[in-house]
Amino acid sequence: MALLPEPSPDIDTAQAGDIELLDINEQDIDSVLSTLSSKTARTLLVAITEEPGTPSALATRLDVSLQTVSYHVDALEGADLIRVAGTRYSEKGREMKIYAPCENPVVLVFGAD
Numbered sequence: 001m002a003l004l005p006e007p008s009p010d011i012d013t014a015q016a017g018d019i020e021l022l023d024i025n026e027q028d029i030d031s032v033l034s035t036l037s038s039k040t041a042r043t044l045l046v047a048i049t050e051e052p053g054t055p056s057a058l059a060t061r062l063d064v065s066l067q068t069v070s071y072h073v074d075a076l077e078g079a080d081l082i083r084v085a086g087t088r089y090s091e092k093g094r095e096m097k098i099y100a101p102c103e104n105p106v107v108l109v110f111g112a113d
Contacts, residue, residue, distance in 0.1 A: 019105050032106070035079040040064065041072040045101075048082050052100035056090075073099055081106065 035041050047053075047062055059069040076082045077099070085100035 019107055029108075031075075031079040032081065032108070035072075035075040035081065038072065038075075040068060041076060044069065044072050045076055045081055048076075048099050049101045052085055052098050054088065054096040054098055056096065058099070 036045075043062060044058060047058055051061075053061065055069045055073055056066055058073075059066045062069070073082065077084070080102055082099045083102050084097045086098040087095050088098060090096055
């Protein structure tokens with residue numbers, strides 16, 4: 001373990017898993033729709049998809065508070081839209097999670113029988 005912060009590891013953002021279809025009529029879709037109803041959460045999801053990062057790095061990139069990012073990251077992770085892809089250490093030696101998109105791309109299906 002290094003004493004100084006390590007650069008973020010190279011994290012593959014390609015979603016190489018199977019496509020996950022979510023039918024709008026399924027009960028477990030509530031957390032996804034609830035999470036994505038927030039513009040901040042959608043902006044954060046796009047930012048994470050473009051370049052994975054720690055909550056503090058994402059807060060800096062998006063010019064929002066760390067508390068706001070942490071709240072939405074928790075919601076996005078709970079809805080299985082992002083995942084912890086690695087860790088790194090801060091200058092103070094604290095372990096920080098690096099968030100990336102989930103391996104399975106998600107597609108919402110409306111009006112399917």
